[in-house]
Amino acid sequence: MNLIELIELVNAKIVAGNPDHRIIEKAFCSDLMSDVLTIDTDQLLLITGMANVQTIRTAEMADIHAILLVRNKKASPDMIKLAKENNLVLFETSISMFHAAGKLYTAGLKPVY
């Protein structure tokens, strides 16, 4: 799925990065970064309510280039700065994790497992 289309589906606001022509195939929902670090999948979207700098660091280490913050969590200036440094697309939505996941699953995004 095209990242621009994905962002529109969950009514998200981009706070860092440029979705340009990125393609996302799978998504993983977790507030636990320890679990995110066990995933070895490319073209992955991370859906999380964990809004702190370590969310961005985790994505950096795991080669995740797109993060959706749910439940109206807001990215801090530090998160936005680090996301930009790592060429990561960070976007926020007010809807819940379940709601966002449901919309994206219905639209064809695949689970990791």
Place this chain on the structure above:
Amino acid sequence: MMTLHFHIEGGNFTNAGFASSQVKKTLKQLNIDSGLIKKIVIALYEGEVNIVAHALKGEIVVEISPETITMILTDEGKGIDNIELAMKEGFSTASQKVREMGFGAGMGLPNIKKNVDQLFIESTVGVGTKLTMIKQLDHA
């Protein structure tokens, strides 16, 4: 042989991951396979977060040769009482603060073991812990 040194401050979650990030950038510059880089930096990041989460302070030394990367993480702190137990998925002594940062689920050490070729843990209660992680680079 290239050697990188980092000082890690215990409890400082703002900077946690800085060392791993620098190592990742260096490995990219050395044109190492991206799948291999991911495994190396995930192991290192887990170790770095462990120092921040559990120790007073620590040092990370990364030695890169054409064949091998060796990462030595030494910390001063409470140490690990039972290493066998610490290696079990789900076992954790992390504080509430660490859990609020999205860690402390007892996945760190098992995930390090999964991502490197060799892991050695030495620890003395009340003194500190030394992790040595080795990953082969030449048969990527």
